[in-house]
Amino acid sequence: MRKSRYVILILSLLIVQAAALGQETDHYYNVDTEKKVRGTILQIVMEPRYKDRSPFLIVILEEKKTKEMFNVEISPVRFFSQDFHKGEEMEVVGSIYSKDGQKNIIARQIRFRGEIFMLRDKHGFPAWRGGEMKLKKKRKGKRF
Amino acid sequence: MRRLIVYISAFLIVNTALMANTFSLSFDQNMTDNVFQNRYSERDQLSSLSFYLDKDFSKVSLFTEGNFAYLYDNPSLSYYVHDAGLDYLHAVNEKTAFYFSVIGQGAFYRSDYTDFNYLSLHFLGAFKTYLSPTSILKSNYAFEYKSFSYSLFDFVSHALDVSFDTYFQTRTTIKAELSWGHKYYLHPDSSQEEVIEEGQGFRGGRDSYIYMPRAIYEGKAVQIFSVGGLIAQGLGSKIGLSLSGMKQWTLSGENPFTSVEEFYVVENPSYDRFSWEGFQASGQLTILVPWNIELKMGYTRSEKEFPGIESMDLEGNPLGVIRQDMRDMFEVRAEKDFPSFSVFLSYFYVNNRSNDPFFDWQGNFFSTGLEWNVFFGGKK
Numbered sequence: 001m002r003k004s005r006y007v008i009l010i011l012s013l014l015i016v017q018a019a020a021l022g023q024e025t026d027h028y029y030n031v032d033t034e035k036k037v038r039g040t041i042l043q044i045v046m047e048p049r050y051k052d053r054s055p056f057l058i059v060i061l062e063e064k065k066t067k068e069m070f071n072v073e074i075s076p077v078r079f080f081s082q083d084f085h086k087g088e089e090m091e092v093v094g095s096i097y098s099k100d101g102q103k104n105i106i107a108r109q110i111r112f113r114g115e116i117f118m119l120r121d122k123h124g125f126p127a128w129r130g131g132e133m134k135l136k137k138k139r140k141g142k143r144f
Numbered sequence: 145m146r147r148l149i150v151y152i153s154a155f156l157i158v159n160t161a162l163m164a165n166t167f168s169l170s171f172d173q174n175m176t177d178n179v180f181q182n183r184y185s186e187r188d189q190l191s192s193l194s195f196y197l198d199k200d201f202s203k204v205s206l207f208t209e210g211n212f213a214y215l216y217d218n219p220s221l222s223y224y225v226h227d228a229g230l231d232y233l234h235a236v237n238e239k240t241a242f243y244f245s246v247i248g249q250g251a252f253y254r255s256d257y258t259d260f261n262y263l264s265l266h267f268l269g270a271f272k273t274y275l276s277p278t279s280i281l282k283s284n285y286a287f288e289y290k291s292f293s294y295s296l297f298d299f300v301s302h303a304l305d306v307s308f309d310t311y312f313q314t315r316t317t318i319k320a321e322l323s324w325g326h327k328y329y330l331h332p333d334s335s336q337e338e339v340i341e342e343g344q345g346f347r348g349g350r351d352s353y354i355y356m357p358r359a360i361y362e363g364k365a366v367q368i369f370s371v372g373g374l375i376a377q378g379l380g381s382k383i384g385l386s387l388s389g390m391k392q393w394t395l396s397g398e399n400p401f402t403s404v405e406e407f408y409v410v411e412n413p414s415y416d417r418f419s420w421e422g423f424q425a426s427g428q429l430t431i432l433v434p435w436n437i438e439l440k441m442g443y444t445r446s447e448k449e450f451p452g453i454e455s456m457d458l459e460g461n462p463l464g465v466i467r468q469d470m471r472d473m474f475e476v477r478a479e480k481d482f483p484s485f486s487v488f489l490s491y492f493y494v495n496n497r498s499n500d501p502f503f504d505w506q507g508n509f510f511s512t513g514l515e516w517n518v519f520f521g522g523k524k
Contacts, residue, residue, distance in 0.1 A: 044274060046238055047235075048235075053203065054235075055241070077231075079233070079243075080272055080282075083280050083317075085277065085310075086277030086278050087278060087313055087315075088311060088315070091381070111381070113384040114382050114432045115430060118481045118483070121483050122483035
């Protein structure tokens with residue numbers, strides 16, 4: 001009786017997963033359009049970027065030199081793991097594309113508060129992980 | 145419950161491995177002159193190899209991670225820990241989101257330390273909202289169930305954390321935190337027959353088994369509450385300074401065993417956030433040096449009392465006082481990220497003073513490591 005309950009549970013998980021497969025994306029990281037932008041955060045929002053994917057953390061950045069505005073695409077889970085505020089400075093390296101008259105950057109690397117966060121590899125593949133919020137274990141040496 | 149965790153974990157591991165998006169491999173080498181963190185300093189080296197796989201589908205991601213650690217001088221303490229889970233992020237609106245994760249985990253130790261083996265289930269629910277563009281309110285709820293080979297350690301816990309932070313134009317961030325936790329020991333009165341023979345001990349020094357259940361123990365739960373604060377200041381774009389402090393109280397209950405101790409890198413179930421009350425204060429300086437190397441330097445001071453844990457002399461005789469520790473810790477850490485891998489180097493010095501002479505100790509801890517990432521599938 002108990003065994004059959006486990007089997008039903010696992011089958012349900014497989015069905016949910018199968019239904020969710022085969023997603024397509026709208027735009028890709030293009031290494032040929034990479035640019036470095038340094039500016040001030042004006043706004044922080046969560047919004048959908050890719051079909052059937054988790055919403056992304058978007059930082060609206062005003063470039064220091066040109067006063068141009070960029071929508072910087074960070075990642076879904078960084079919304080929880082990083083606290084950005086209006087007025088803070090940030091430097092972004094990423095791929096630029098335009099949509100609906102707005103300049104967007106898919107961030108590959110950000111420099112913030114003296115720290116560097118790698119969000120994608122040099123080809124643009126995402127480097128963030130599921131379970132970002134899980135209780136941190138003793139990775140990268142012990143933290144007392 | 146244990147069987148359910150095994151079934152779900154097996155499903156998640158196999159499933160994730162078959163369809164991975166991301167694969168990463170890391171290797172750490174750790175060295176210390178005090179692996180058991182007590183007055184009888186014992187050197188050891190620990191090599192740790194980890195892998196990580198994940199796969200996103202729709203708004204849910206599956207992930208699994210394995211970590212094998214080998215201790216050269218104490219191979220009986222070597223272990224393997226594996227976890228597998230899934231998470232989901234839900235945005236309520238532009239400024240507010242929820243995050244949920246469920247993780248099954250198993251830890252398997254070699255020979256002498258099989259008492260530390262466990263299966264566990266974690267649930268995390270988190271909420272974050274921007275009250276204004278410069279103010280954030282966050283809240284987390286965490287549930288944990290752990291079932292050990294030695295049932296004295298078995299528990300169910302709940303923790304609730306709430307924090308508020310705000311950023312000022314002076315580039316100063318101020319943060320306040322409140323935490324509450326409840327840990328319920330499922331078998332605090334485990335019979336002493338379950339315990340490994342007295343005198344066998346896990347390590348040299350005091351000649352008695354350390355995790356004996358207490359003879360007189362009332363109530364099964366420990367309840368804690370803490371308040372904390374942080375001030376962070378940006379100094380130019382490459383320097384960050386932060387000062388933080390927290391004070392924790394035990395509202396009710398105490399540990400059901402007679403001793404509490406920490407090991408270096410190896411998880412010891414007698415010690416966690418529920419085992420102490422007191423305060424902790426720390427300062428940290430983060431600097432981005434040339435070649436984009438991240439350098440962190442920190443100092444932490446803590447004073448902790450362990451309710452229900454009596455200090456003993458070196459022969460194991462009770463001293464009639466509750467154990468109290470004062471600890472100073474210095475830390476230096478350098479990290480460099482490359483597009484496909486990252487390397488780090490860290491050093492800690494710890495000086496722990498205790499009214500239990502067995503836990504009067506100093507230690508030096510070196511770690512270095514390499515993490516390499518491989519990505520599959522679409523760039524999305």
